[in-house]
Amino acid sequence: MTIPLVDVHSQYEPLIPELEARFREVLDGGQFIRGPHFYAFQEEAAAYLGAKQAIGVANGTDALVLVLDAMEIGPGDEVICPAFTFYATAESIARRGATPVFADVDPVTLNIDPDAAAAKISSRTRAIMPVHLFGRPAALDELSQLGVPLIEDAAQAFGAPGVAQHGVFSTYSFFPTKNLFCLGDGGLVVSNDEDLADRLRVLAFHGSRDKVDFDFVGYNSRLDELQASFLRLFLTHLDEWNRGRREAAARYAELGLGDLVDLPLDEDGHIYHLFVCRSSARDRIREALVEAGIGTATYYVTPLHLQPAMRFLGNEPGSLPETERAAKENFSVPLWPTISVEQQERVVDVVRSAVGVVTRAGA
Ligand SMILES: Cc1ncc(COP(=O)(O)O)c(C=O)c1O
Incomplete structure (x- = not known):
């Protein structure tokens, strides 16, 4: 799939x-x-x-x-x-x-x-x-x-x-x-x-x-x-779409993705334009997802203070530690308003095998 x-x-x-x-x-x-x-x-x-x-x-x-x-x-x-x-x-x-x-980011949000x-x-x-x-x-x-x-x-x-x-x-x-x-x-x-x-x-x-x-x-x-x-x-469809995104995000948690990687959960306000997780094993997980035919992406891997066009500002690597850590650890997994349970289960299975954790059922 x-x-x-x-x-x-x-x-x-x-x-x-x-x-x-x-x-x-x-x-x-x-x-x-x-x-x-x-x-x-x-x-x-x-x-x-x-x-x-x-x-x-x-x-x-x-x-x-x-x-x-x-x-x-x-x-x-x-x-x-x-x-x-x-x-x-x-x-x-x-x-x-x-x-x-540039100001640094909060490591959780x-x-x-x-x-x-x-x-x-x-x-x-x-x-x-x-x-x-x-x-x-x-x-x-x-x-x-x-x-x-x-x-x-x-x-x-x-x-x-x-x-x-x-x-x-x-x-x-x-x-x-x-x-x-x-x-x-x-x-x-x-x-x-x-x-x-x-x-x-x-x-x-x-x-x-x-x-x-x-x-x-x-x-x-x-x-x-x-x-x-x-x-x-x-x-006129936005509320229904944003509700679908929230439900899909909650389902990733129910399926145990949070036992494997850090999830971006926030019940109060998040509308999950993207579902961007974090892991120190990011590259291994991404390789497994790509191999399984599952869409994934990384964001802002060269943060803006280190982009060539912003060099004139004189910012050095290491000057925004949380930003630079987030750049190394973030990756997204599939999410849209009508993603199916089966599709999400498959994503979680692939991430689980990539991080080498046995399934809950088998544990
Ligand atoms: C955070 C942020 N700011 C600004 C923009 C610029 O929007 P646009 O691509 O419509 O010019 C984007 C979009 O891609 C964005 O994600």
């Missing part, structure tokens, strides 16, 4: 007739940019997330750059962020000419450690950018007490509880494997600050309200009408 790491197709397959109908409707309407679905999705997403404003943009990376621009963060400013995250987090900061200042972030605050710090990594909410209560504005990189966490409530801005990606995804690139910015949200909305449209007068040097970054029409449909 081969098992993929994720199976997005199984999520949209039952919805294909409805997706086709939406495509047809957008074709008939002929409004491919800033049409009715674009505006309706912004309203529906804002209502779902409990935010006053939502702005559809071209992708999750643009979302971050636009946020930093709207907050006028640039050269001479510092933004504190984790190094154990997708590159776009720090890239957006550097793209604005500001300095990413793999999210930015509030104490480590506090230790990096300087007179130049303009924001902290926590990432809700793999769908697990960062320690927002603690972080929001540090007296520095938060920008939540929620690319991996659409629908996780408590997310997008503390940040001046929160950003999302709809890359096709995300919990809420579209069938191409897409992104969203949400905010409760009406003035900043208004500025961002204008920035994303060439710095203009009407394409006649241009108030800022802006961007052309919009969520396509077609993608917005798909996202409106997918949003």
Whole structure:
């Protein structure tokens, strides 16, 4: 039995007739940019997330750059962020000419450690950018007490509880494997600050309200009408998908995977964008999974502070010990909303034989 790491197709397959109908409707309407679905999705997403404003943009990376621009963060400013995250987090900061200042992660949650972030605050710090990594909410209560504005990189966490409530801005990606995804690139910015949200909305449209007068040097970054029409449909299924992910995560624990490797369990908030485990025997386990035809991946094996493009910051190996340990030990096992019990049993069996532990039944 081969098992993929994720199976997005199984999520949209039952919805294909409805997706086709939406495509047809957008074709008939002929409004491919800033049409009715674009505006309706912004309203529906804002209502779902409990935010006053939502702005559809071209992708999750643009979302971050636009946020930093709207907050006028640039050269001479510092933004504190984790190094154990997708590159776009720090890239957006550097793209604005500001300095990413990396803080270590908590070894259990793999999210930015509030104490480590506090230790990096300087007179130049303009924001902290926590990432809700793999769908697990960062320690927002603690972080929001540090007296520095938060920008939540929620690319991996659409629908996780408590997310997008503390940040001046929160950003999302709809890359096709995300919990809420579209069938191409897409992104969203949400905010409760009406003035900043208004500025961002204008920035994303060439710095203009009407394409006649241009108030800022802006961007052309919009969520396509077609993608917005798909996202409106997918949003109505998100709760059921996130529930399926949680049930699958709990089932891995029931099947005994936690006796073999460290599991990323968190009943309160995690929505398991990915199910990323840890083990000092990571490479052996991965080899066995690959050999058995089971999807697995590692994440951020070269953490951002050690990436070639970030060398100019002068960070040395060993400077973020928990980040570097997580980079060596993490690996994912298959998880999607409708993964079957048999598939999960097979994954656990293969991991069990890789770590050389006898089955409970045989013990
Ligand atoms: C944590 C994080 N931030 C930002 C991004 C960027 O999103 P996008 O790929 O839509 O530009 C991603 C997505 O891949 C991500 O995982």
